Every structure is written in structure tokens, then in C-alpha cells.
Amino acid sequence: MHSPPHQHGHTPHQARSVALHRAAVTELLKPVRAHGRTETLALRDALGKGLAQDVMAALNLPPFANSQMDGFAVNSLDVPDGGAKLSVVVPVPAGAVPAALDRGTAAPIMTGAMIPTGADAVVPVERAVPDRFPAPGETTTVWLPATAAGTFVRSAGSDIAAGERALTSGTFLGPAQLGLLAALGIAEVTVRRPVTVLLATTGDEVVEPGQPLPAGKIYDSNGTLLESAMRQAGLAVVRTAIASDHPDEFRALLRSHAGAVDLIVTTGGVSKGAYEVVRQAMDGQATEFLHVAMQPGGPQGIGTFDGVPFLGFPGNPVSCLVSFEMFLRPVLAELFGAPSPRIPVHARLGHSLSSPEHKHQVRRGTLQGDGTVRLEGGESSHLMHALAGSNALVHVPVGVSALAEGDEVEVWML
Amino acid sequence: MHSPPHQHGHTPHQARSVALHRAAVTELLKPVRAHGRTETLALRDALGKGLAQDVMAALNLPPFANSQMDGFAVNSLDVPDGGAKLSVVVPVPAGAVPAALDRGTAAPIMTGAMIPTGADAVVPVERAVPDRFPAPGETTTVWLPATAAGTFVRSAGSDIAAGERALTSGTFLGPAQLGLLAALGIAEVTVRRPVTVLLATTGDEVVEPGQPLPAGKIYDSNGTLLESAMRQAGLAVVRTAIASDHPDEFRALLRSHAGAVDLIVTTGGVSKGAYEVVRQAMDGQATEFLHVAMQPGGPQGIGTFDGVPFLGFPGNPVSCLVSFEMFLRPVLAELFGAPSPRIPVHARLGHSLSSPEHKHQVRRGTLQGDGTVRLEGGESSHLMHALAGSNALVHVPVGVSALAEGDEVEVWML
Known part of the structure; x- marks a missing residue:
């Protein structure tokens, strides 16, 4: 999977589409599913997990007229x-x-x-x-x-008849699904074990929250943002200390954890600057650094590090979250039944917007009770305050360079 | 709050509107907020909780150009x-x-x-x-x-300027909000403690999942369904054993737990049958049993038991979940900042439907990628299998008796 650095990764004809990159992430993570690790849990402990096998109804619901x-x-x-x-x-x-x-x-x-x-x-x-x-x-x-x-x-069996399939393998287990299992008299359920992610945020400029902030430095928000999003999605997360920009140190840091995780996710260091620690640390590994036709979150790394699946997200917080939502979350929902998938919702734009025609733009916004979506902040990927005031991602597909107020857009509720 | 049993609770002129009942639940739970119990947590532990105070930015974001x-x-x-x-x-x-x-x-x-x-x-x-x-x-x-x-x-402060309000008291803390706090260098945050609910399911006909099922009995799904929904919404839940239909035993059961909880929620026994254990057990308490102009979930109890706020949900599982979603969840979101509120989404009906004109009907459905919503099951409140196959609640307001395929409806994503 080696490839030369993209010198012109931003030009459309060399960028990979969102769909193709998502397919690549699916291929990368399929072997994790193949591990087939499951556990059998009491219903109350199975909330938010993915069902590991079909469940058939052993009785009628209701059991009698x-x-x-x-x-x-x-x-x-x-x-x-x-x-x-x-x-x-x-x-x-x-x-x-x-x-x-x-x-x-x-x-x-x-x-x-x-x-x-x-x-x-x-x-x-x-x-x-x-x-x-x-x-x-x-x-x-x-x-x-x-x-x-x-x-x-x-009548007996009017909800579900004995012998029918009640739930399909891979179903996300929320309150209603667990309630159905209880109604069927089932007290324990076999679910897929959570995927364990090693989350490594990088950057010599990044400082842990709560520490003094030297000039030129910023606080690390990617770690908190992504760890929270991953835990909310049912992943087990292992955090490293913030990695320095020394590739050897970074490699050693990854190696100290890689044996215990299913997936490595890094933030930062994947672009075409002069100090790209993740790119440098992955030298010799089966990894690829490329540009996805998406804004924000274009620069992406993908491959394996010492055989462990690896995704390299960009360094800006909004880019990180968009990368997670566009690539990792939907693939996990598909392969593991958890988290619950985001359902696309259609809303009317509260403003006009422009978008790079050859990229899939993901804006942040607030879906309002009247069915319109208000954009929060601009397209820039450093706007954490605007992200924190949003409840939705707004999708502007490839091929669209402008939308007017009132135009319909696809929205994912966060 | 005493009132005689409603003999005709189903007739529209005597039923309370959904809005009025939600307002009554808000009044009931306001004193819980007044306890003002907060705790200060590391960011990672504050996921899903409600912010207890405004947070001001102590620095510019970004800190420098x-x-x-x-x-x-x-x-x-x-x-x-x-x-x-x-x-x-x-x-x-x-x-x-x-x-x-x-x-x-x-x-x-x-x-x-x-x-x-x-x-x-x-x-x-x-x-x-x-x-x-x-x-x-x-x-x-x-x-x-x-x-x-x-x-x-x-430029420095282009995301948020030092001294500006970053987050408002009562904000739900999801990944983006925690990421913003981290970006501001904040490592710990003061949140509202979770509301603790005593959840008591009733009924001589109800058996715990995993036990043998005698003729005439059904498995308890309300307990699992509501406990899961409550825990997903950030509540702390105390479960009792399934209560018998003896009012004295039920009162003793509630009293053994009531001192340790903020709210009592019961299921079943609130209607106008001959064996309504919750109604009977609440005799002498400041409680009211009434009919809300809603389908399902019409029969409701509300008041206090030995001074502890009490909500009595009906006994069918779909009615229980609808009661939670319509009354308890939105009030908790408003008063405590958690859970995150359901955002109304507009979708087109995939089928025609009919609805009782004087009631707010809540149907279950699947919002699909094309922006249409497919109804799952009928209007009957015992259809757990249909509920488990749904991802949304579909609202048909009072005053509407029929809708056609393609009509716009308000939908809440579950």
C-alpha cells in the first residue's frame, strides 16, 4: 500500500472519493470482525452493543389471546x-x-x-x-x-409468532430491542465485544488541558473529542500521552500498546508539511497517505502498523470528528452492529452556502424545530466553539458548488 | 391533588393535553433541580451529563494567530x-x-x-x-x-475570544462540548448529578425473563425497556422486584426504597380496571390519576408518594416508552441539561394513516434514507416487535384524523 506523498493532493483528479475511502476502511476492519469475539451478557449490560447472532422467538407474543x-x-x-x-x-x-x-x-x-x-x-x-x-x-x-x-x-402471536426471527445478527441493542428480548423471556444475550482503539494525538504544539500553556502551544482537544465520540459509539479506548514529533519516539509509543488493541487511530501529522510525524513514523509500514475529496478532513492515512489496522486522521478537531463520523462510525455500525447508524435526515438550509465543487463538504449546523438547518461557523476546521453549538452535520455532495436558502440538504444528527 | 377515578377518561373533553401534562411533570420535577446537587468530574467522566454552570473562555481560541x-x-x-x-x-x-x-x-x-x-x-x-x-x-x-x-x-480569538461565554449552564455535554472545554485548557467540569429513579413494574401476570412462564402470564419487558431508556438518558435507576397486585405490599416495597431516590416511576395499575394496584396503593397520597389526550399512553398517574415525586405510566410496553419520551425525557433535558433533547425532524409519510382526532397519536416508524417514514406495526400498544424494528416516533397531532401518503409529519429519532 506504499505510495509517494501527494504533492497535489488537493487537486480533485487525484483525490479519493468519500465512498471509496469508506470502502477501504471497511476492508481494513473486516478482519477485526473475523476475530468473532463475543460475550454473553445480562440484558442490562448489553445496552449499546451489537447482537452477535440471530434471535428466534421461542414463544408467541402475546403468549395467549x-x-x-x-x-x-x-x-x-x-x-x-x-x-x-x-x-x-x-x-x-x-x-x-x-x-x-x-x-x-x-x-x-x-x-x-x-x-x-x-x-x-x-x-x-x-x-x-x-x-x-x-x-x-x-x-x-x-x-x-x-x-x-x-x-x-x-390474538396469540399477533406481535411475533413462535419460530419467527425476532432480531437479526448485527442489530444495535437499544431499549426497544432489549425490551423485545425481555418480552420473549430471554435474560442473557450474546453480543460482539467492543472494538478497542488506541488513540494517539500528536504534535509538539499540543499540551494537555489543565497544564500551563506556553506561547505558541495549544491545548489538545482532539483526544477528548475523539475519545468521547468513540466511547459514545461503544468503543473501548486506550489513550496514549500526547506524542512528540519524533518519529522514533512515536513508533515506540505505538509499539508499546499495539499488541493490545484492534485499531490505531492517530490525529495530526498526515499532511504534506515538513514535520509530519505520523507519515514519518509509518515509513516502512503498509500504509498510505492520501487526500479524500472531502472538506474538512481531506488528508487521511490508512493501512496497518506492525499488522494492526491504522487510521491517520488530520490534526484539526473538526476534521477529526468529521473523519470519525464519515469513515469509522458508519463502518463500525455496519460491521459490528454498534453504534446505531446515523439516519440521514432531510432539512431546508437556513442560509445560502458555497462548497468546493469537487469535494464533499461537511458543515456543522443546528437543525431547528421548523425543519430548517442553521449553519454554525464557517467551513474552517478549527472552529470548536461553533462545533460545540451544533447538533448536526450538513452534507454538500460532490458536484455542488452553491446552495440557496431553502434548498434541501442531507443532515446527520449528532 | 386527589381526584375521583375517571370513568370516562377516554372521552376527549375530560382528557388533559400532552402540553399540560408535560408542564405538570416539569412542575413536579423542578424541586429536584432545586436540590442543586452537582459534582466536579474529569472531562472523560462528564460525557452525557448536564453542565451545572456557565463556562467562560479564559483564553482566546485559537490562542494566537x-x-x-x-x-x-x-x-x-x-x-x-x-x-x-x-x-x-x-x-x-x-x-x-x-x-x-x-x-x-x-x-x-x-x-x-x-x-x-x-x-x-x-x-x-x-x-x-x-x-x-x-x-x-x-x-x-x-x-x-x-x-x-x-x-x-x-486570527487569535476567531473561534472564541477570551471572556466570552463558551457554554451555558444546562448544556448537554457530548463529544464536541467536552472537546471545546479541552481546547480551553479546562480539565474538570462541574455537572449536575444524575436523577435517581426508582422503577417499579407491577402486575400479578408478569414474570421475570429467564424464569418459567406459567399459563396466563407474560414476561416483564417494561422493566428492561424503561431501565435501558433511562440509563441511556443518563439517569441512575434502582429496580424493584416485580410488584404483586397487593396494595399494602406495593406500598411497603416503595417505602423501602423511596428515601434514596428523586423520583418513583411505576408501570401498570393506573387504568380503570378492577385491580389497579398503583391507584390503590396511592390512596391517601397527593396523587392524581387521569387521562392524557394521547394514544398510546393515555392513562397516567402523577403526584407524590410520601413526598417523593411519582409518575405512574401505563402497563403496555409501547405506552411506557411513549410516556417516557413524551413526558420524562424532555423535562429532564430541559431541567437538567441531560439527556440531549430529541430534535424534531420532518419527514414524508410512506403510507396513509388514521388517528383519533382528539388525541395526539404517537406511531412507531422507520425513517428511511429517502426522507420518508415507514410505519411499523399498527397503533396497538403491545407491539414490542414492531417497536424493536423502528428508529423513530411519528407524531400525529390533535385535530388530525387522517393523513395521506406523502404528507409531512414530525418525527423524533430514537
């Missing part, structure tokens, strides 16, 4: 047109197996309770005359209106 | 129309404080490096002739095109 309302269980033949007066028998609480219903009678039944044998419909209590349940022990009758068979009955 | 490109720092007066040939001086790496730039010279400068005194613009290296940096020690000249002052210079 039950009432959708508080009302009277009847045989619909007993309440023909014009309704009928029926004797009220003992009530059916939820959780009980009721006695069979005799013809000509009505059984008070609670929501979720099993429909008695012989009954095929429920009349809601508020449609009965009188519109209440008799007191315990009271012998009485009730008038009920005409009711078709099946009314307010949830 | 720096280069946006790898290129040559120049005085723009030295490169007038037609360009000029300049002597190349020693390069400026990122992280260094460079010597002042003499007139008539150009300093190789790396992205992020400090602009030398005397320079006011950067020419990208690829626009120079030759379009590369000289080798170390090489004495040479470079031809550079005309360049306006300020070109490719990120």
Missing part, C-alpha cells in the same frame, strides 16, 4: 344487532387462567388478561350499561352492544 | 500584483515562537504554527514556485503569487 381493554369478555354470537343483556360471571384478572365462558354470560376482564375459552370479543366497560364492573359477589346482568368476533382481542 | 495551511508566511506588501521572488528563511514549526519575519523574506510555516511578527498572510506551498519546501539548510528563493493580508491566517 388477551384483552386489549378493561371490559366484558363475551361470545360475539350472544350480542347480535341491537345488543343483549347477559349475566355477569366472576371476573378475569390479568395473570389468571379463567374458567370457560358459558353461553349467555359476560365475564369482566382486565387489560392483558387471558380471553376465556368460549369468548371471542371484548366490550369495553364504558360501552356497557351500566358502565362499571359489579361489586365483588354482586349477582347482576349487563346490557352490551353488538360486537363482532375479535373486537379488542389481541 | 496561526497558519491555516502548510505554506510560506509573508508580509503581503512583499507580494504585490504579479507576485514576487523572496528569500526563504528558517521554517516555523507548529509549537514554536518564531523569530520576526524580515521584509522581503518568506518563512516556511506549518499548519497551526504561529504567524511570525511582521507576517500577515500565508501562501500555500502548492501555489509556490517551486511548490515544495527547501531541504534543511538549503539557501534559496521562492516565487509567490500576490496575496492579500489575512489570507490563510486564523
Whole structure:
């Protein structure tokens, strides 16, 4: 995968498309999936993880025909047109197996309770005359209106039938998916283990937050930004100290951790300046440094370091986050079922914008309640404050050089 | 807050609007905010929490004028129309404080490096002739095109200026917000402590997943569903065992935990059936059981139990999740800054639908890449499998009884 440095990586005909680079990241990470590492967890511990195998329903949901309302269980033949007066028998609480219903009678039944044998419909209590349940022990009758068979009955298996596939391998396990597993009586689930990432931020100019800031230096925000985004996406993250700009030291730093991780992600040092520590440290490794037709986040490194998959993100914070969202997050969602994928949303631009025609531009913005998206900050990749005020990424595809206020754009909610 | 049971809670004129009930939940939970409990955490531990106070920028971002490109720092007066040939001086790496730039010279400068005194613009290296940096020690000249002052210079404070408000109290701390704090050199942040919820699922018909399932019983999915949703939203959750339908036992169960929590949430037992354990257990408490003009999730309880705020959700799983999303989650986002609020998204319906005109209907659906939303399952509140296949809630407001394919709806991404 060696290639000479791009001297003109910004010119469109030499840049790789976003789709091709994402495909390259997928190829890079597929072997990580092949490790097939799974773990079996109690449901509460599986939140945010990717299901490792299909789950089939071992029972019907609901398990038995039950009432959708508080009302009277009847045989619909007993309440023909014009309704009928029926004797009220003992009530059916939820959780009980009721006695069979005799013809000509009505059984008070609670929501979720099993429909008695012989009954095929429920009349809601508020449609009965009188519109209440008799007191315990009271012998009485009730008038009920005409009711078709099946009314307010949830039939067995109407949610899912026994033997059907409830969830597919690779499904992201959020509250609803875990709730479904619980409804099926499943207490433990087999999930993919999280991908472990070594995150190394580079730069002689970068200082840890909380330390004094010498002139010419900046605080490292990439580490916090990317570690948070990765942890939110369910990755296990190993952070190194901020790496110096000495390639030998940087190589040693990576080697001290590489055996324990699935993926190395670096920030900075991938561009065509004179002091590009990541490029220099990767000399002799099966890595490639190239330009993706994307703004920000164009300069990218990809390959392996001592056999461990490696992604080199650029050094500006916005570029880092965009790189993560465009390349790593969607590939992880696809290969591992976690994190949950970003769903593209369509919104109307609150302003006009311009974009380099040969690049996929990713702007930051705030999707508002009226369906418009307000851009936050300019296109520059150092604007952390604008990023922190945004709730969405706004996509301007290749081939578009200008958009007007009101034009529709694709937006990813952060 | 006592009120008689609603015999006709389903009729529209007696139901409370969604907005009024949400306002009541806000009033109920405001005193929890007033506790003012905060904690100071390292940035990495503050992910997903709500900022407890405004954060002001103590420094400019960027802290000093720096280069946006790898290129040559120049005085723009030295490169007038037609360009000029300049002597190349020693390069400026990122992280260094460079010597002042003499007139008539150009300093190789790396992205992020400090602009030398005397320079006011950067020419990208690829626009120079030759379009590369000289080798170390090489004495040479470079031809550079005309360049306006300020070109490719990120001025000090252009992202945020010292003294400006960086983040507002109550901001949800996601990756970007934590990244901004790191960029400002801040290593620890004061956040609101999570709200602690006692979650009690009720019902004699309900069995824990993993146990055998007797006839007439169902597995408890509400506990897993709501606990997961609450934990995902940053709440601390205390689960009770499944409560029986005996009011005295249920009261004792709540009392054994109530002193240690901020809020009690129950599921089931709030409707108008004959065995409504939550209603019965709340007898004598300042609670109210009412109908909200919403489908599903109409029957709701609200008030205090022994002085602890209490919300009683209905017993069907979809109703539980809708209750959480409609009432508890948005109020917590507003009062505590966490979780991050759901942003309304506009989408086109993939099908027609009908809705009770006097209720706010919440359907489940899948927002697709083309901007349409496909409904999953019907309107019935027991359809866990359909919920587990959805990625969004679809809102049909009061006053609407039918929508056609292609009509615009408001959608909340789950």
C-alpha cells in the first residue's frame, strides 16, 4: 500500500472519493470482525452493543389471546344487532387462567388478561350499561352492544409468532430491542465485544488541558473529542500521552500498546508539511497517505502498523470528528452492529452556502424545530466553539458548488 | 391533588393535553433541580451529563494567530500584483515562537504554527514556485503569487475570544462540548448529578425473563425497556422486584426504597380496571390519576408518594416508552441539561394513516434514507416487535384524523 506523498493532493483528479475511502476502511476492519469475539451478557449490560447472532422467538407474543381493554369478555354470537343483556360471571384478572365462558354470560376482564375459552370479543366497560364492573359477589346482568368476533382481542402471536426471527445478527441493542428480548423471556444475550482503539494525538504544539500553556502551544482537544465520540459509539479506548514529533519516539509509543488493541487511530501529522510525524513514523509500514475529496478532513492515512489496522486522521478537531463520523462510525455500525447508524435526515438550509465543487463538504449546523438547518461557523476546521453549538452535520455532495436558502440538504444528527 | 377515578377518561373533553401534562411533570420535577446537587468530574467522566454552570473562555481560541495551511508566511506588501521572488528563511514549526519575519523574506510555516511578527498572510506551498519546501539548510528563493493580508491566517480569538461565554449552564455535554472545554485548557467540569429513579413494574401476570412462564402470564419487558431508556438518558435507576397486585405490599416495597431516590416511576395499575394496584396503593397520597389526550399512553398517574415525586405510566410496553419520551425525557433535558433533547425532524409519510382526532397519536416508524417514514406495526400498544424494528416516533397531532401518503409529519429519532 506504499505510495509517494501527494504533492497535489488537493487537486480533485487525484483525490479519493468519500465512498471509496469508506470502502477501504471497511476492508481494513473486516478482519477485526473475523476475530468473532463475543460475550454473553445480562440484558442490562448489553445496552449499546451489537447482537452477535440471530434471535428466534421461542414463544408467541402475546403468549395467549388477551384483552386489549378493561371490559366484558363475551361470545360475539350472544350480542347480535341491537345488543343483549347477559349475566355477569366472576371476573378475569390479568395473570389468571379463567374458567370457560358459558353461553349467555359476560365475564369482566382486565387489560392483558387471558380471553376465556368460549369468548371471542371484548366490550369495553364504558360501552356497557351500566358502565362499571359489579361489586365483588354482586349477582347482576349487563346490557352490551353488538360486537363482532375479535373486537379488542389481541390474538396469540399477533406481535411475533413462535419460530419467527425476532432480531437479526448485527442489530444495535437499544431499549426497544432489549425490551423485545425481555418480552420473549430471554435474560442473557450474546453480543460482539467492543472494538478497542488506541488513540494517539500528536504534535509538539499540543499540551494537555489543565497544564500551563506556553506561547505558541495549544491545548489538545482532539483526544477528548475523539475519545468521547468513540466511547459514545461503544468503543473501548486506550489513550496514549500526547506524542512528540519524533518519529522514533512515536513508533515506540505505538509499539508499546499495539499488541493490545484492534485499531490505531492517530490525529495530526498526515499532511504534506515538513514535520509530519505520523507519515514519518509509518515509513516502512503498509500504509498510505492520501487526500479524500472531502472538506474538512481531506488528508487521511490508512493501512496497518506492525499488522494492526491504522487510521491517520488530520490534526484539526473538526476534521477529526468529521473523519470519525464519515469513515469509522458508519463502518463500525455496519460491521459490528454498534453504534446505531446515523439516519440521514432531510432539512431546508437556513442560509445560502458555497462548497468546493469537487469535494464533499461537511458543515456543522443546528437543525431547528421548523425543519430548517442553521449553519454554525464557517467551513474552517478549527472552529470548536461553533462545533460545540451544533447538533448536526450538513452534507454538500460532490458536484455542488452553491446552495440557496431553502434548498434541501442531507443532515446527520449528532 | 386527589381526584375521583375517571370513568370516562377516554372521552376527549375530560382528557388533559400532552402540553399540560408535560408542564405538570416539569412542575413536579423542578424541586429536584432545586436540590442543586452537582459534582466536579474529569472531562472523560462528564460525557452525557448536564453542565451545572456557565463556562467562560479564559483564553482566546485559537490562542494566537496561526497558519491555516502548510505554506510560506509573508508580509503581503512583499507580494504585490504579479507576485514576487523572496528569500526563504528558517521554517516555523507548529509549537514554536518564531523569530520576526524580515521584509522581503518568506518563512516556511506549518499548519497551526504561529504567524511570525511582521507576517500577515500565508501562501500555500502548492501555489509556490517551486511548490515544495527547501531541504534543511538549503539557501534559496521562492516565487509567490500576490496575496492579500489575512489570507490563510486564523486570527487569535476567531473561534472564541477570551471572556466570552463558551457554554451555558444546562448544556448537554457530548463529544464536541467536552472537546471545546479541552481546547480551553479546562480539565474538570462541574455537572449536575444524575436523577435517581426508582422503577417499579407491577402486575400479578408478569414474570421475570429467564424464569418459567406459567399459563396466563407474560414476561416483564417494561422493566428492561424503561431501565435501558433511562440509563441511556443518563439517569441512575434502582429496580424493584416485580410488584404483586397487593396494595399494602406495593406500598411497603416503595417505602423501602423511596428515601434514596428523586423520583418513583411505576408501570401498570393506573387504568380503570378492577385491580389497579398503583391507584390503590396511592390512596391517601397527593396523587392524581387521569387521562392524557394521547394514544398510546393515555392513562397516567402523577403526584407524590410520601413526598417523593411519582409518575405512574401505563402497563403496555409501547405506552411506557411513549410516556417516557413524551413526558420524562424532555423535562429532564430541559431541567437538567441531560439527556440531549430529541430534535424534531420532518419527514414524508410512506403510507396513509388514521388517528383519533382528539388525541395526539404517537406511531412507531422507520425513517428511511429517502426522507420518508415507514410505519411499523399498527397503533396497538403491545407491539414490542414492531417497536424493536423502528428508529423513530411519528407524531400525529390533535385535530388530525387522517393523513395521506406523502404528507409531512414530525418525527423524533430514537
